[in-house]
Amino acid sequence: MSRTVSRITLQDVAREAGVSLATADRVLNGRSGVRGVTAERVKDAVARLGYRPNLAAARLARGETYRFCFVLPAGSNVFMRMLGEQVTNTARWLAVNNGYIDTLRVDVFAPETLASALEGLIGHYDGVAVVALDHPRVRAAIDDLIAAGVAVVTLVSDVPSSQRLHYVGIDNIAAGRTAGTLLGRFAAGRSGSVGLIVGTPALRDHAERQFGFTQVMAGEYPALRVLPAHESFDEEERTQLIATEMLRDVPDLVGIYNVGAGNRGIAAAISAANRASDLVFIGHDLTDDTRRFLLRGVMDAVINQDPGHQSRSAARVLLSHCAGEPLLNEQERIRIDIFVRDNLP
Incomplete structure (x- = not known):
């Protein structure tokens, strides 16, 4: 009669190999003191029975937390x-x-x-x-x-x-390059300026995304000029103020890439300026807010990490x-x- 894999125990392995439970445990945990031929019998029994050790149970048995x-x-x-x-x-x-x-x-x-x-x-x-x-x-x-x-x-x-x-x-350089490709594609051949907002370049993920983004924009979309980055410290009010000033002061603004948090502030600024239909907005992380902005057409794409x-x-x-x-x-x-x-x- 065949056994169910989940019910196989180390005791079953020992019995199948014709060794003691202590010997089987030694072999499974790679400890010395077991003859080669005996160890091979135990390993063969493990393969035949499809034994999978319960690591959590083993830790509990050893008193390890x-x-x-x-x-x-x-x-x-x-x-x-x-x-x-x-x-x-x-x-x-x-x-x-x-x-x-x-x-x-x-x-x-x-x-x-x-x-x-x-x-x-x-x-x-x-x-x-x-x-x-x-x-x-x-x-x-x-x-x-x-x-x-x-x-x-x-x-x-x-x-x-x-x-x-x-x-x-995630690979954050690749994430930034992805944002650049998306923004360039959504801009559909237009020329103009692109706003860049980072939480802080002192965070490695933000710095790498910024690098990947500017790399793609400079190399593949020369008609789009990336503006100097603005630092938001991931603060929503600060992010909204930065976006509002961009929309007011940059007449040829084609798009905005937000490297970090604060998407709600940018969406509010875009909506207040009535620019949702023509401005490309790319950001990160699928949240209740960014989901809503995608559905309303305020955001064009979200790059997500689980x-x-x-x-x-x-x-x-x-x-x-x-x-x-x-x-x-x-x-x-x-x-x-x-x-x-x-x-x-």
Whole structure:
């Protein structure tokens, strides 16, 4: 009679191989002290029975638990609020796998504040996921965590020169290039100026998107002149003021690309100027607001990253590293999604 794969236990493997449970456990965990021929019998039994170890149960049996901290930006950024909600959901899943998540909100635009917060985590957590500012103080704080034995992954925005374990996020240069291609295509051969709004170039994801965007615009759409970037710090009122001044002061304004948050402010400025029908507006992250702007024709396209995937991926990477378990790299690749009015989920 065939067995269901989910019911196969290590005891079944030991019985099939004709060895003790302790010997089977030694082979499965790569420990020494088992003769080669015996180890081969155990491996053959594993293959025949289709045994898959319950890693969470194994951790529980060994009394292993892990505590992680997710350091997220303070403020009203809608995407970061969505990311925080997904971290809460991820925490429920992780608890079943003997891991626990705390969330810390920090002003990530202030390097000293962020670095101090990271330094304060040493000795309290096994792993940290952080939306990071690419700054020497922050880089040093990440390296200090690593030196203290704390696993660190950067989330959404990277600090590649640090010793962080892994970056969980999209390819932001590619995202910026995608925005450039979309804006250039939507402009449909027109010439004129293009407004560029960034939260801050000190955030690596914003800097990389800006680079990718200007690279495509300069190389492929020379008739469109990208204006000097305006820094919004992802503040909605500031973003609205910047867009309002652009619309008022730049008569040949063809489009606006918003690298970060604050899309609601830009949409309000475009609507107030009655420019929704002729101005190309490209932004990031599918939220309730950007969905509505797409449907109303105020935005033309949204470049999206899945906050749920990012949250779960960060937790999986930290858990796998701390537990010494394999990681499926393909599963952790965060893809770029493009949404227009006609393909909204």
